[in-house]
Amino acid sequence: MRKTLLTKVAFGYIAFLVIAFLGIQVFTFSHMRQVIQTDEAEELYSNAVSIAGSYGYRFFNEQITKETLHEYLENTSDMLSTDIWVVSADGKVSGASIKNSIPAPKYIRDFDVTGMFGDSFYSVGTFHSYFKSEYLSVYAPITIKYNVCGYVILHKPTSSLSRLTTQATRLTFQAAFIILLASTIVFVVLMRRIITPVKKLCTVADEFSRDNFKARADFGAQDEIAYLGEVMNDMAHKLDTHEEVQRKFISNVSHDFKSPLTSIRGYIQAMQDGTIPDAQYKRYLGIISNEADRLTNLTNNLLDLNRIGSQSSVLEKEEFDINQIILDCAHTSEVQCDKKGIRLSLLLYDEASYVFADKMKIQQVLYNLLDNAIKFSYRDSGITIETVQKNDKLYVSVIDEGIGIPEESLHSIWHRFYKTDLSRGKDKNGTGLGLSIVKEIIQAHNETISVTSTIGVGTTFTFSLSLIQSETE
Known part of the structure; x- marks a missing residue:
């Protein structure tokens, strides 16, 4: 018992x-x-x-x-x-x-x-x-x-x-008994005030164990138990949100895998039963190849997220010039920019800015942010990559003149597979994992990333890096 x-x-x-x-x-x-x-x-x-x-x-x-x-x-x-x-x-x-x-x-x-x-x-x-x-x-x-x-x-x-001693002791006994009786009454009252909310917390915790994260522990007081109730409520909200995100994640993964697989299977079946003439094989094989690349990209992104988010992920930090990485990304994206007539500008703080980080992962962050900026920028608009130094930190910003992100979606864009309503028509081949990977990488470096956006004007992503002098000091 x-x-x-x-x-x-x-x-x-x-x-x-x-x-x-x-x-x-x-x-x-x-x-x-x-x-x-x-x-x-x-x-x-x-x-x-x-x-x-x-x-x-x-x-x-x-x-x-x-x-x-x-x-x-x-x-x-x-x-x-x-x-x-x-x-x-x-x-x-x-x-x-x-x-x-x-x-x-x-x-x-x-x-x-x-x-x-x-x-x-x-x-x-x-x-x-x-x-x-x-x-x-x-x-x-x-x-x-x-x-x-x-x-x-x-x-x-x-x-x-x-x-005389017995009489004095008897008086002391009576006084002590009265005091003990009064203290017992106070004890019972206090215990009821303490035990009642504790029982409520136990009931709520029991509901949590049954996956009912809608249960809440609400107290009017401002003591430690009330604070514990607030913490439990916050935890339940996060678990409930996490469970919802997990359901959406599985649904999105299933959908994003099913769509290209359905296309591949349909084209192959059409080629096998002769619906597609031999003269068009090359065209449809190209489509199948693109869908296979899309599956590969989705799989790699999922693996990246899992690897970055796990404790087994080890950052291979080194000293490197972030300006050179920015230049490499800019050169790689020139073809995409030219297709949409986008002007790519670089505003670098210094000729060279040496940081201490995982070079390959920071390069991936820049590629993902720049790729997003190109996708959602208007034709004949501009994209700027800017670096600013503050104390021992270097802040890298990717600024576009695109469709923007609704204010209510700014906190959700980091979620896996999340896409805003404005982006769904423009990013048909996207996996919705790019920004999740970006945030995981930056957090693994114990750095920060932020976003500001205005609908129809553009979006700015800014992340921080530790300058090399702060590491050597």
């Missing part, structure tokens, strides 16, 4: 609450006991000092009798709820209250304050096994002319302190 996010978080939160609650209780009880014990010891010590400075001093200075001392100790013991002993320096118990059922000893053997109390003014225990239960014992010295002649020792059962 799959554990939900809510189950995991709730389990972790409950475990944290239990551990935190137990930790608070243990710490509170231990710390509170120590605090109450210390406070009580300081209060008893203050009383012991008061007794030592009054009746203790007067007794050892022989100003009051033992009976008077005993009466005072009994009364004070009732008020303080403690046992009070007055002990001489040699361990003799000179006076004591009898609040405890066990009477005070007459003499304390091996009486040594340092041994009994250490460096502190109080101790907790059975006072060297005199008491059967635990007591808090506090002492204060009785001095006459700076000489210690005895001690006042107060004993109080720790059971009374335990009651």
Whole structure:
């Protein structure tokens, strides 16, 4: 059974609450006991000092009798709820209250304050096994002319302190319980606000897995989950678009392969059954050859796209003069330009502009752009190839005076097999792959390519190349 996010978080939160609650209780009880014990010891010590400075001093200075001392100790013991002993320096118990059922000893053997109390003014225990239960014992010295002649020792059962500790712990427990209850309510509210959109994201992702890329995750908030929803929506849109492009791609490939194959098959069949006379064989064989060349061109373009788009494609970069490549392309296209009376002009930034790129692929980019410009230029118009240097980049532009590209089609011309409505009648032999190949090559070089166009005026394609000095620096 799959554990939900809510189950995991709730389990972790409950475990944290239990551990935190137990930790608070243990710490509170231990710390509170120590605090109450210390406070009580300081209060008893203050009383012991008061007794030592009054009746203790007067007794050892022989100003009051033992009976008077005993009466005072009994009364004070009732008020303080403690046992009070007055002990001489040699361990003799000179006076004591009898609040405890066990009477005070007459003499304390091996009486040594340092041994009994250490460096502190109080101790907790059975006072060297005199008491059967635990007591808090506090002492204060009785001095006459700076000489210690005895001690006042107060004993109080720790059971009374335990009651105070228990009460304080109970109050802390109640406060902690209220806080934990409030935090649990806040936790539930927050988890509902978090889990609900997460569940929605899961539902949308499940729809994506079923190839339903129309599903959307819409949130009104501006938090990370809302951002994730926007990213998923964008991804779904791209996948949906990609799927549509893929369907069109297959349809276009099938159509573009079927058309020349149908022509070839039809002419061959006509030649075989004698429909075409022998005297016209040469003409129709030329048509078949052209259709075969068209198929070859289409296949090569598809292979180029696949090779350029794959990770296995490695650019063979080298230093070369882009001006020479431009001149070669211009010379190769002279015959096509002459047929339409097109004037081809070159506006080169310098006599030589050395770039660092794959020479053969950049040559292919120029051939494709120039071929497009010639196809869609008006008769007796002009085409210009221009280079401009900006910082460490050289920008190459192919500018024609042709039919132009509709604004709504500018983003689609890079898609495979895409043809604008204006170009369909003028580019019957085109594959619709030329600009896709151009963009793939430029992107493989980590360079940019852009297009601007005006209907009836012309189109400008501009791509960038890295000048050689930027590579050597």
